[in-house]
Amino acid sequence: MCKLKLLIVEDEQAILQGLIDVFVFHGFTVDSAADGQQGLEKALTGNYALILLDVMLPSVDGFTICNKIREQDKNQPIIMLTAKSSEEDIIMGLTLGADDYIAKPFSVRELVLRVNAVLKRNHQPSDENAIFQVGSIQIDMANLVQINSDSPCYFSRRELDILRFLHSNSKRPVSRDELLEHVWGYRQADAIETRTVDIHIAKLRRKIESDPKQPKWLVTVRGEGYRLLR
Ligand code: CA
Numbered sequence: 001m002c003k004l005k006l007l008i009v010e011d012e013q014a015i016l017q018g019l020i021d022v023f024v025f026h027g028f029t030v031d032s033a034a035d036g037q038q039g040l041e042k043a044l045t046g047n048y049a050l051i052l053l054d055v056m057l058p059s060v061d062g063f064t065i066c067n068k069i070r071e072q073d074k075n076q077p078i079i080m081l082t083a084k085s086s087e088e089d090i091i092m093g094l095t096l097g098a099d100d101y102i103a104k105p106f107s108v109r110e111l112v113l114r115v116n117a118v119l120k121r122n123h124q125p126s127d128e129n130a131i132f133q134v135g136s137i138q139i140d141m142a143n144l145v146q147i148n149s150d151s152p153c154y155f156s157r158r159e160l161d162i163l164r165f166l167h168s169n170s171k172r173p174v175s176r177d178e179l180l181e182h183v184w185g186y187r188q189a190d191a192i193e194t195r196t197v198d199i200h201i202a203k204l205r206r207k208i209e210s211d212p213k214q215p216k217w218l219v220t221v222r223g224e225g226y227r228l229l230r
Helices: 013-025 036-045 062-072 087-095 108-122 157-168 176-182 196-208
Strands: 005-009 029-033 050-054 078-083 100-104 131-134 137-140 218-221 225-228
Touching: 005 013, 005 036, 013 029, 013 108, 029 036, 036 050, 036 062, 050 062, 050 108, 062 078, 062 087, 078 087, 078 108, 087 100, 087 196, 100 108, 131 157, 157 176, 157 196, 157 225, 176 196, 176 225, 196 218
Parallel strands: 005 029, 005 050, 050 078, 078 100
Antiparallel strands: 131 137, 218 225
16 A cells, blocks of 8 residues: 655654654654755655645745745645644634644644544545636636636635535535534544634635625524525
């Protein structure tokens, strides 16, 4: 069986070694970098199933690396390692197109779970030729870009997965837990504590709503979840 290869970019040696040990134990091949520049070069030239990316790094920071990867490859799975208290870091990472984040200090069990969920999700086929419409906005699902706009507006794969899932359940509100289960691949039983859904919904609203504070299409149903109106 071909082992999946991960790249871990982390400058704290003890954390890096711990992560390498854990993922090797779980059957991955692991490549690593302890410096931002080296991490960037490896990320752009290697062929990785997933990249774990620390934010604070010597020479080049994790946001810059994430941004450069996305310029070249919109589908590369990326999970950012952020500081627990830093909401700004989390929002920035997800805005630059990371698939998810995990806040330090993290539990190894949760990190492995998330890596496996992102990888599983990424192997599912999607309707790459489709045009998705919400309100007056049309999205080219293959190229992750809005069609009928003067300035190009790009979406992340994860954002489009959310729209697709809400659309296929558009007769009812969809809860945050359901989105975590079906879009991120996390099982409810794992009781994951994350703001990733809310942050992604806010990002989507800024892209598809004329007034993100008063959404007309991606609405909140109080106490139940989110609903996509068409
Ligand atoms: Ca660091």
